[in-house]
Amino acid sequence: MGIAERKHRQKQALRERILDAARRIVVREGFAALSMRKIADAIEYSPATLYLHFASRDDIARALCEEGYAQLLATFVPLVRIADPAERLRALGRAYVAFGVEHPETYRLIFMEDPSYTGAALGGAAAAAGKDGGSADDSSANAGTSSSTASRDNADDDPGDAALHIMIDALDELRAAGRLSASVASMESAVWAEALWASLHGIVALNLTCPVFPSAPLETLVGVTLDAWLGAPQAVPAGASNSAAVRGKKTVARRHAEPAESADPAPERATKRKAAGP
Numbered sequence: 001m002g003i004a005e006r007k008h009r010q011k012q013a014l015r016e017r018i019l020d021a022a023r024r025i026v027v028r029e030g031f032a033a034l035s036m037r038k039i040a041d042a043i044e045y046s047p048a049t050l051y052l053h054f055a056s057r058d059d060i061a062r063a064l065c066e067e068g069y070a071q072l073l074a075t076f077v078p079l080v081r082i083a084d085p086a087e088r089l090r091a092l093g094r095a096y097v098a099f100g101v102e103h104p105e106t107y108r109l110i111f112m113e114d115p116s117y118t119g120a121a122l123g124g125a126a127a128a129a130g131k132d133g134g135s136a137d138d139s140s141a142n143a144g145t146s147s148s149t150a151s152r153d154n155a156d157d158d159p160g161d162a163a164l165h166i167m168i169d170a171l172d173e174l175r176a177a178g179r180l181s182a183s184v185a186s187m188e189s190a191v192w193a194e195a196l197w198a199s200l201h202g203i204v205a206l207n208l209t210c211p212v213f214p215s216a217p218l219e220t221l222v223g224v225t226l227d228a229w230l231g232a233p234q235a236v237p238a239g240a241s242n243s244a245a246v247r248g249k250k251t252v253a254r255r256h257a258e259p260a261e262s263a264d265p266a267p268e269r270a271t272k273r274k275a276a277g278p
Contacts, residue, residue, distance in 0.1 A: 014053065019067070023067075073162050076166050199229065
C-alpha cells in the first residue's frame, strides 16, 4: 500500500468516526445536543480536526441525513418485488411509517429539522413535481410522463429521491393498467406520490410529537389512510403482468444494495401505538 493510499484510508476512517460519534449523540440526546465540540470530545480529537473533514455541524447533519435516506431506501428496495403495484404501495406505506417510529431521531433529523437537509435529498423529485416554476397547466398536460423522466436520473444516485421514485413507478404501473380513477389519472404521478408521502408523514409526526392523539392504534391509522388513497384491496386483473417493471426496478435494488449504516443502532419505539389514556 502506497503512502497516498494509506493517508486516504486514514482520512476516511476518521471521517467515519466523526459521523459515528455524531450519530450516537443524535440518537441518544437529539439533534439539538449535537455540536462540534461534543463530537470532538467523543472521539478524543480537537474541534479543529473536525473542520478538516466537515465545514460545519450542518455539513455533518446533511451527511447523517444521506445515511438516513439510504436506510429508508433499504427498507423499500425489497418491496419492489411485489408484483401488484397497489399492494406494493400499501407495503411501502406501512414500511415508511414503521421506519419513522422505529428510528425517531433519524426521522426527526431528515424530515423535522432544518428544511435544507431534506431539500438537498429530495430536490430532484420536487423539481419533477413542478416546484421548479412550471405551471399547473403544463404539469397536467404532461401527467404521468414528465415526472418519471425528470427524476429517474436523480433516483439512480440519490437515495431520498430513489425512495420516492419507487412510489412513482408503482403509480405509473397503475396508470398504464387503467387502474386509477379519472381524477387521479389526470394528476402527475410525482404529485400523487408526494401527497401520499405527506399523509404518511403526518401519521409519523403525530406519533413522535403528540402521543395522546390520535388515539387509534398506529396500524389502524395506516390502514385507513392507505384505503382512502388506494381503495379497498382488489384482485389483480386477469392477464396483468408487471414483470417488465419489476426487472426495471432491480436496477435500483442493485445500485443501492449496500445501505449506509443505520442512523439509529436499534429501534427506540415499538411500531404499534398504545391507545390514549383517560
